[in-house]
Amino acid sequence: MSLLNPLIQGVLLGGLYALYAAGLSLIFGVMRLVNLAHGDFIVLAAYLMLACVTALALPAWVALLIAMPFMFALGWALQRLILNRTLKNDLLVPLLVTFGLSIIIQNGLLLAFSADSRRLTVGELEIASWTFGDISIGVVPLITFIVAVLVILGLTFLFYRTRLGRILRATADSTEIVQIMGIDPRHVFAIAMGLSFVVIAVAAFFMGVRANFDPAAGPSRLLYAFEAVVIGGLGSFWGTLIGGTILGVAQTVGAAINPEWQQLAGHVVFLAVILARPRGLLARA
């Protein structure tokens, strides 16, 4: 059996992981916060779209368009109402508060939607694929990858070419000095969290279209996102794509060898990277 197919599938899967990771990387970059509920918010967003699809009979992509501003508002409010209160402390409080949120979201979803696994449907596109010899490229995985590249291009543009991006980077440098420039860092943080949640909505859409999800699916999404961020190197959006791709390839190659090794192979590659280059593959010195 050739390794080419798992390799290609892995790269495409990496696009999804990069989408998981981009939002996590964004807020870590701006406010040094690791949101332990990141994965659970992805799952929450997927259920939100599912609810739109089932209750309002909308196509899934319309549900995504609705979910994006909604998730922005949710992230913004979360930051303003809860997380901004935690940031003056060391890392304990923000970590534990987001960990508590993770438990609340999982169980809230369980109450609202039961433990059954669900899926977002986009009609025939789901099964469409192009076949070249013994390699078949699914349309949805390909679109996911392209969207991941576009999201990362967009974030890079936003961060390095716009006024908002300048303010985000300056706030990451010093929350004190931006204040004497007329900027309230709490507001900047809220916008950053809102942006992260928009990326979460996009990630959730492709997660839900590509595979089943259930209320307990969040923590493993967090771990994939985190691994992609660390493998790629902190503070770099392109790093999340590289990290995501490496993670995806590790998983599909592992699964090709033994189906039970999929997750294990990803984790092992992650541990190998921290052993060899704890600051990630792309880290600036």
Add this chain to the structure above:
Amino acid sequence: MRYGIAISTWNSRLILIAAGVVVILLAFAPVIAPRSLIQDLILIFVMCAIAQCWNLLAGYAGLISVGQQAFVGLGGYGLFALIILAGVDPLLAVLLAAIIGTLIAIPVGLLMFRLQGAYFAVGTWVVAEVFRLLLAQWKALGGGTGNSLPRTATTEMFGLSTINALFGVRNAVGREIVIYWAALALAAAVVGASYLLLRSRIGLALSAVRDGETAAESVGVDITRTKFAVYVFAAFGASLAGALYFLDSARISPDSAFTVLDWTAYVIFIVVIGGIGTIEGPILGSIIFVVLQSSLSDYGPWYLILLGVLGIAVMLVAPRGLWGTFSDLTGIHLLPTRRRLVPLGETPPTREA
């Protein structure tokens, strides 16, 4: 005026004696207490031990782990492997399993210490996942579905026949009493060891660095090495507790052994509610937790949401927890570990710095 550094309060010896009396009284509980209470107490002791270890990590060493389930699970699986595959006596197997967990913690810790802060936290979670996935591959111990202890394994447990005769009970009850005593000893030992550690020079150095009173280099103690030792000790405590817990439940699976909910979320809840950075907090927290658990766990998801909301509320409103807030308000410290500056000659039990 001259000052010395005191870490005892006037009544601290009294308190230690009282603590000893409480432990002895608890040891006699099986004589009168119903079995359900004994089971609750076993859970309190086990959770208290794990929570105290987590408290040492997060509250003193500044190491926030969300992966302590790795060691609880390794303790449990070590126990099952030793009993089922090697026929070791259960109580001895508990100790050996804890040693296995501790030995594994050393390379794991070396790897995790390459990560800082929040990255350390998530890294430990990944490691726990790795162990869960690995042990699900171990077919001799039941693979993904897990395994039960054979009935015969615990009927010949060390000391069981004596206890059966002494209390006039059947095997099942006698087994429970042995486990109860072991769990009591575990909790008392972990609390005692933490207390001694924190009052030692090393513990004082850790607290000073944590409170930002001084730079790590200036305390005359290698802080990184100390933190590593705390990490390994916490792994030992968690493995020991895990081995005992799974000896009591007599059934294990990768999902129950490595669940982040039971061995990290609950533990964090206990420490946060009780009071992080205090010895008393985790004790109080585990009692509260087990009471809540036995009265509310039928509400399932609502119960967990409640725990999450309570935990977040305490973090935001009273980050020092119930005990921390109480002792801030009243000045009462039952098991004081913090240094206080006192004028020499006024307070009897002082130590010169």
Add this chain to the structure above:
Amino acid sequence: MSLLTTHGLEVFYGDFQALFGVDVAVEEGETVAIIGANGAGKSSFMNALSGLAPTRRDAILLAGEAVGGTPAYDMVKLGIALVPEGRRLFPSLTVEENLLMGSSGRTVERGWTLPVVYDFFPVLRERRRQLAPTLSGGQQQLVAIGRALMANPRILLCDEISLGLSPAMVQTVYQALAAIKARGTTILIVEQDLRAALAAADRIYCFMEGRVSLAGRPAELSRDAIQAAYFGTAR
């Protein structure tokens, strides 16, 4: 009416009190220098004026209005801009981005704009695409001043802007301040270099241990009086 006055200004860091009732008045268009030994509370005073250190509302009057305790991000919109001690540029931003950050809080494009600042400090135009930490210390100080000017302040606060600069660069900086003053901007400087302070300022205040120990015009102050107020030796 003075443009800026403080009345019984106090600053606390937790339990530690850094300023004990400081009264200072700055007229429109003036340059006022604050001198004093290390730890006298000069930076605390500047931080209170810029909103970084909390104070009582009526402790600071700007054109007669009580503005004490206004958050820093609103204080700059009222027209008080700070060049902080130690420059404090944004290390991951370029020179130009640092300058643009200075204008974040303002809404109208007038007065100090990017081209005006570049004309004022031509060396910065050449370095505009460089990351701030790659500039020399003196050039970084120019960026810090330019960044504060981009807010179009009525009052420019400069905390030890000559620290660590070569004599030639100190001269450049003070010439720049003179030109800024000529445009009608009121300037308040903290300066350790006594000679530079006396030369640049219309009036000086000397701080000692959180209090004003001396105030007056440079020409009217004797060397001994300044020395006594500065070091706390017998008067």
